[in-house]
Amino acid sequence: MEIRKSLSLQHLGYLDDVVLVAALCLGLYIRWAHSQDMAVLLMAFMGLVILTVTAALVYYFSMQTIGISIARLWIGCLLGVISFPEADIYPSELLQNVHEVMNILLIISLVLRSLWVMVSRLLHLTKPQPKLINYMDCLEMIGMATSTLVVGKDFLSISLLIFALFLVISTVQTRSFLGLLDLIVLTVITSSVFFPKLLNVLVNPYGLILFFWRMSFEPLVDLYFSGLSTLERWYPLLQRSKFTQRLLILAIATFQLAFFVIHSKQIPSHKEWFIVVPLFAVFGFIWMCYHLVFLVTCWQLSAKMADCNLTYSSLEGEARNMNKIMAAKGIRHFSLISQRLAFVTLLTTILLGGISWTTKTPLSIGFWMIVLPTEICVISLLWEMGAKLGGTCVGYGIVAPALYRKASSKATILPAGTVEAVGSRATSLLSSLERFFLYHLIDMFGCDFSSSGITMESISSKLRAFFSQSTVDGPRYDTYLLYYSGPVYENGDWALAGNERLTFDAVLEWWCEVDGQSGARLILILDTEQSYKWLHSVRQLHTDIIGIQTCMLSSNIDPENIAHLGDFTAEWIDYNSGNIGGVRFHSKEHHLRAVYAVSKSWTDFVFHLPTEQDINQHWSLNFPRITMPLIKVTNFPRVGSLCCCDCLVRCLKRKRMLWLPPLECDTGHGFRLIRS
Secondary structure, eight states: OHHHHHHHHHHHTTHHHHHHHHHHHHHHHHHHHHHOOHHHHHHHHHHHHHHHHHHHHHHTSOOHHHHHHHHHHHHHHHHHHHHSOSOSSOSSHHHHHHHHHHHHHHHHHHHHHHHHHHHHHHTTOSOOOOOSOOHHHHHHHHHHHHHHHHHTSOHHHHHHHHHHHHHHHHHHHTTOHHHHHHHHHHHHHIIIIIIIIIIOOOOOHHHHHHHHHHHHHHHHHHHHHOOOOHHHHHHHHHTSOHHHHHHHHHHHHHHHHHHHHHHHHHGGGSTTHHHHHHHHHHHHHHHHHHHHHHHHHHHHHHHHHHHHHHHHHHOOGGGOOHHHHHHHTTHHHHHHHHHHHHHHHHHHHHHHHHHTSTTOOHHHHHHHHHHHHHHHHHHHHHHHHHHHSOOOEEEEEEEOOOOEEEETTEEEEOOTHHHHHHHHHHHHHHHHHHHHHHHTTOEEEEEEEOSSOOOHHHHHHHHHHHHTOBOTTSSBOSEEEEEEESOBOTTSOEEOGGGOEEOHHHHHHHHHHHHOSOSOEEEEEEOSSSGGGGHHHHHTOSSSOEEEEEEEEOTTOOGGGGGGGHHHHHHHHHHTTTOOTTOOTTOTTOSEEEEEEEOTTGGGOOOOOOOHHHHHHHHHHHSOGGGGGGHHHHOOOOSGGGOTTHHHHHHHHHHHHHHSOOSEEEOSSSOEEEOO
């Protein structure tokens, strides 16, 4: 019964098209009666054939997509024919009345279309799909552009304007605020400048409004009703092949070049050419430099996305998360640097179009309206990636099987029968740790296993090298994850070979020595007996951003069961990999209790923001030397850093973490610190 109701409602969606077809038939009749053009009769006959073929394909051959595609193409063509009439006042009263009825039907079709879009969203009859292009609307636009050949209007200029509308609608579908502004600008320029002043052609405003509304209303409504995130809307393009993306970049470059050439040719006709031409030459050179950098940036982004897509195709199950992959590949840092130059590039395009506004032509307006949304799309994508993607993380694991237990300063040897079991458990522990790094796309510095103990010299060199790791693009990682499972003293210090010990102060000293207040974060995951005694030291830290995740064991643990310390690692990894059902952290009978502590400046942490040095390094590695002076314009301060409330917000966050620490502390990399 529910299926029948759904199908009945779906058929109501065609009601606006039926009314529109009736209006189109009246429009064809008016055009034929006024001009006696046999081409109109031919179009009407072809329309009947197409409607018949569409009905047959949909209802008899179950080829709904093909049938509706043909119909939408033809509807767009006929809508273009009646939108560009030969006259707006007809000598015959009958034709004038029919013309008014046609306009009324166009308005009714618009209202029915709007109601259907709203009802389908409210009743969830349509499932939101990640797409930048509605192929049916695209076909209708092609039909609209083709109609200008039939009616003998300026095909190239109108086609450019329709293509600009297509690009602006695609930008709106990505939830871009700049895209909405561009849609308003396009509407104003089209209605007040393009048709009435530049082309000087008769138009039927009802037909053009209906066409514009059919193309734009659904994307505008989906800004609210669609539950897809902005990046999810970009996936159809981001997951295309490198070849397709680079063809698109070359197409963008072609339109940008055409925009510059058209404006260059028309600027000498300016009345005050002796002032405007030199001004245009200066800003034109700046425009070309920035657009060269812009195209190189798009090319690099395409290469990075190809790498992300390769990683995505190699993963399976829940690990296939494109956002996590892009974050792990450092796309956030790339976007934060590139979004500034993309924004300045857009400003140069607006400025260049403004300089040549007095000498505007239909072609120059068309190319300007095409270039603007392409640049807005790139800016919106870079802004979204910089704001929503996580940072980079590198991990290092150390496992030293607890073959002896430290009590004060003396060693108690465990029974020989447990040695083999401990070694096997350590191997399993390393395997789980590697899977954890792979699941969360954490760059792995290494996972070391030492059955004979760790010397102070080796761990010093290893940890210093680990803390010195940097991303492929140059900056330091946002987070350094250090895991340790092995023998410890009663105060939590790591028990090393030769009765040496590694204290928390020593680890902190090495970290501060290498990090140098870069803003990176250190997280220690400790699966040992006494490591919870380091928590107090971490809570007392003021400037360094450090967190510890460890566990507390029940007091009645048998020394022979010391090998079961690895249980915490297994449960913590399961919990942070989506397998929450089997984890018993919050059970009172559980022998493990998860605890964590963070430094006082933990809440001040933000993923790495590009410094002036990062921007200079990025520019020198990727762009021509001639563009180096442009860095000064691009490297402007961030608005967020000028906020006078920043200190107050940071203070409140610190107090909240101190007084009301959450049970789960999100690290921003997909895993959490847990307190049970």
